[in-house]
Amino acid sequence: DGGITQSPKYLFRKEGQNVTLSCEQNLNHDAMYWYRQDPGQGLRLIYYSQIVNDFQKGDIAEGYSVSREKKESFPLTVTSAQKNPTAFYLCATTDRGLPKAQHFGDGTRLSIL
Amino acid sequence: SQQGEEDPQALSIQEGENATMNCSYKTSINNLQWYRQNSGRGLVHLILIRSNEREKHSGRLRVTLDTSKKSSSLLITASRAADTASYFCAPILSGANNLFFGTGTRLTVIP
Numbered sequence: 001d002g003g004i005t006q007s008p009k010y011l012f013r014k015e016g017q018n019v020t021l022s023c024e025q026n027l028n029h030d031a032m033y034w035y036r037q038d039p040g041q042g043l044r045l046i047y048y049s050q051i052v053n054d055f056q057k058g059d060i061a062e063g064y065s066v067s068r069e070k071k072e073s074f075p076l077t078v079t080s081a082q083k084n085p086t087a088f089y090l091c092a093t094t095d096r097g098l099p100k101a102q103h104f105g106d107g108t109r110l111s112i113l
Numbered sequence: 114s115q116q117g118e119e120d121p122q123a124l125s126i127q128e129g130e131n132a133t134m135n136c137s138y139k140t141s142i143n144n145l146q147w148y149r150q151n152s153g154r155g156l157v158h159l160i161l162i163r164s165n166e167r168e169k170h171s172g173r174l175r176v177t178l179d180t181s182k183k184s185s186s187l188l189i190t191a192s193r194a195a196d197t198a199s200y201f202c203a204p205i206l207s208g209a210n211n212l213f214f215g216t217g218t219r220l221t222v223i224p
Contacts, residue, residue, distance in 0.1 A: 004155075033211070042116065042201060042214040043156075058211070090155055100205070101146060102212060104155030 003027040006091050006105035012113045013078065013085060021076045021108045023091035032074035033092040033102065036060060043090065049074055078110065086111050116213040117145070117185075117202035125221040132189040134218040136202030137182075143205045145178060146212065147187050150199045159187075159200075194224045 007022045023032065031050050035043040045058030049068040063082025068074050078085045089108045094100040120135045136145070144163045148156040162169045162178045162185065169176045175188040189196055199219045203212035 006155075035214075040216070042216040045211060048211060088153075092156075100212075101158040101161055102148075102156070102203075103158070106155045107153070109153075 004091060004093060004103055004105035006089075006108050008108060009106070011108055011110045013110060014113050016080045018077055018079050019085075019110070021078070021089055021091075021110070023074045023076065023105060024072055025074075025091075025093045025103075026072065027093055027095070027103060028071070029093035029103070030071070030096045031094045031100075032068070033094075034058075034064075034066065034074070034076045035090045035092065037088040037090060037107075046076065046089075117204050117215040119200065119202055119215045119218045121218060122216065123219045123221070125223065126192055128192060128194055128222055128224050130192055132192050132196070132220055132222070134187045134200050134202075134220070136185045136187070136204075136215065138185075138202075138204040139183060140204075141207040142180070143207055143209075145176075145185050145205070146203045147174075147176060147185075148201045148203060148214075150201065150217070152198075156201065189220075192220075192222045194222050196220060197222045 004025045013019045033048040034046040044060050047066040049055035065077045091105045092102040094102050117136045117138045146161045147159045150156045160171045160176050162176050173190045178185045199217040201214050201217045203214050
């Protein structure tokens with residue numbers, strides 16, 4: 001989706017290192033989401049934010065952190081506490097109100113060195 | 114689990130044939146959405162059906178919803194090689210703001 005930019009496309013993490021995945025949107029959407037996708041699996045929600053300066057844990061938040069200082073940006077940090085970080089990470093946004101269709105970026109693939 | 118569960122897990126058909134994928138869920142929903150994911154890419158929203166709707170069409174796509182059986186189906190007619198992708202259903206539960214994705218159906222359309 002051209003309105004959501006995830007970077008980098010590929011990322012490698014060393015043991016004990018924190019890494020930050022970027023998600024930027026120009027859709028003026030209020031809500032932003034981070035999902036993790038393992039091979040052959042569905043998406044699992046890590047964190048979401050409905051409004052600037054507020055965010056909520058999803059189903060698998062342990063070992064991850066986020067911030068939402070600007071409406072356009074919702075970076076995800078994978079900390080060293082996340083022992084199995086290898087996965088495909090997807091960022092999504094929605095406009096306010098129901099019903100909602102989510103718009104996705106093209107993902108970041110994170111691997112351990 | 115609150116997620117939708119797709120069936121079958123994998124489907125392989127010849128170009129021009131129809132493809133049907135099914136989704137089941139466990140609780141009351143506001144609406145149900147279908148998404149497509151090409152390999153290594155993000156998900157793309159295909160169609161949304163509200164809980165008070167029984168059928169919806171969009172181009173070659175037809176979605177049905179049976180709330181009494183807590184199930185939905187996605188039909189792709191006259192399939193093309195470009196339809197090769199994984200397809201996910203995502204119910205939005207009553208009172209919830211988030212989507213819950215299943216593991217998807219991997220569709221392969223053979224030219």
